[in-house]
Amino acid sequence: MYKEILDKILEFDHICIFRHQKPDGDAMFSALALNQFISDNFPHKKTRICGSDEYDIISRNDKVSDRFIRDSLAFILDTSTSARIDDSRALKAKYTIKIDHHPYGEDYADQNHVKTKAAAAAELLTEILFSKYFKGYAVSPETCRYLYYGIVTDTLNFKTTNTTADTFKTAAKLITKGDIQVSDSYEYLFTDDVSVFNKVSKIRNELKLREKFGFILLDQKKLTKIEMDASEAKNHITELGTIRNINIWAFAVENNEHLFDVSVRSKRNYTINGFCREYGGGGHTNAAGAKDLTKNQLNELFDALTNASK
Template sequence: MIQREILEKIKAYETLIIHRHERPDPDALGSQLGLAAILRASFPEKTIYCVGDEEESLKYMGQMDSIADEIYQGALVIVTDTANAPRISDKRYGLGELLIKIDHHPNDEPYGDIMWVFTEASSCSEIIYDFYRFFSDELVMTDEAARLLYAGIVGDTGRFLYPSTTSHTLKVASELRKYAFDAALINRQISEIPWKVARLMGYMLENIECDDNGVARVILPYSLLEKYNVADGDTAGLIPVPGNIDKVVMWALFVEQEKGFYRVRLRSKGPTINGLAREHHGGGHPLASGASARDLAEVDVIYQKMRKLVAKSKQS
């Protein structure tokens, strides 16, 4: 059993370093920090670090550790919630002695010495809870770990609205709610957006483009982000907004970066989009993916592909 193999490796190492993907969301941090909280409570003699870039809007989840390269020597490295190696935050993940991948995205780009990939899970945080449940006689769940895993599940299921939410997901959430943390606060922290982002939302709704088949796009130039004093990470709160419009079937946010390329956030209510994302330096889930576009010409190519996907789905 892969879970037992992972636990035995965890037991065998004195130093563990846990990574996750760049530009983290609640599930990336929830699975990373939640796993660390479980392991620290279960193995207090071990030294456990969490590393990666900080995300200002998610400071309530926890903070990263700053460590020297030498700490990786002879260490076990675990990467959570990251489909492909280029997206791993902190590129030193290969300096450890052994690398374990734990993820719920399609395993299109395998990496690591040991891989546990379960695509039917709503989130990587759900997988981490299952890991605890498999070995509840050997591992310790804490209030803080439960808070973090619950936040990760809430974030990746859109507060249990997305199709990835299963009866097992709800059961896991129910079990986590037995621990002492403020679930209402977590839901508010995940859904709240700053005032400056709310102002940008007004621009987005006024400038959204949508064709007759319900394929929508919003382009946010870098100059606009500067005008509203909004960072790229802040725009994550805008992703679900077009999906609340009844006629929208598929949508994308194209957010220009300081260097001129565009971060692409793709969402769909039906047609699969992760194949399209992979064609443009990205990937993800069938209905929620990310990609990149080098310029406005590629932005338009992606949008036209989206239109073809939806048109084809309506013909079948």
């Protein structure tokens, strides 16, 4: 079935690559990888990486006209629902292909390739590019590096519950073909400036515990004090993943509309995406979130998560 993807790449001269809003490493690096693969193998095709939100390690947002999009094949990567795409024009493309690994998504594209067992969209994209259908085409070291970075960031360096033997097999292939130095990649993706380290110390002090549920809630006053914006602060939910005594943890920040965006994570035996879906959000079994909750809704959600954590 991946042959259908290749057929469309061959058919179109204009290709747009979209990803989700507030892109993470998986979204951004998958886009860079696919773009690299297409430019390496089809240098005459015009490709654009589309979106407006930035990712902190590396961002690329090409300018693209409505007309270019209308004439193009659009890939939409790592994005479960059409509302989450970081450019609402994506579905105006002549033909659309979704490549994703989130459960409970929406089949918004002409082709929908979703593998929920994949730890990252980049893992599925690797499977596609190394499949027999793509045999005559080169997956360059640079493409391999981007794919590897997507997998490593989405699995927090192979620690998340969706990391499988296949994830490691895929990574091993990319390390070999991309001549990747694992420790260099770790340094590139996971180290921060000392100023961030100091801010994180302040964030850690905000931890509250209820039963086996741990959470950090940063309103705008606290965000100002820590000198972090909401989306940057929320990335540090990973800090809570190191605590043994809790089963479910959450990180909530007050956004500019004075509503709360929340990320929720859990240990393997605790399913939390259903709770987030009740508030219009979603995600994976052990990693999910919801946006624009009122304070009351946030309290309700935290009560439910407290109960579920026991």
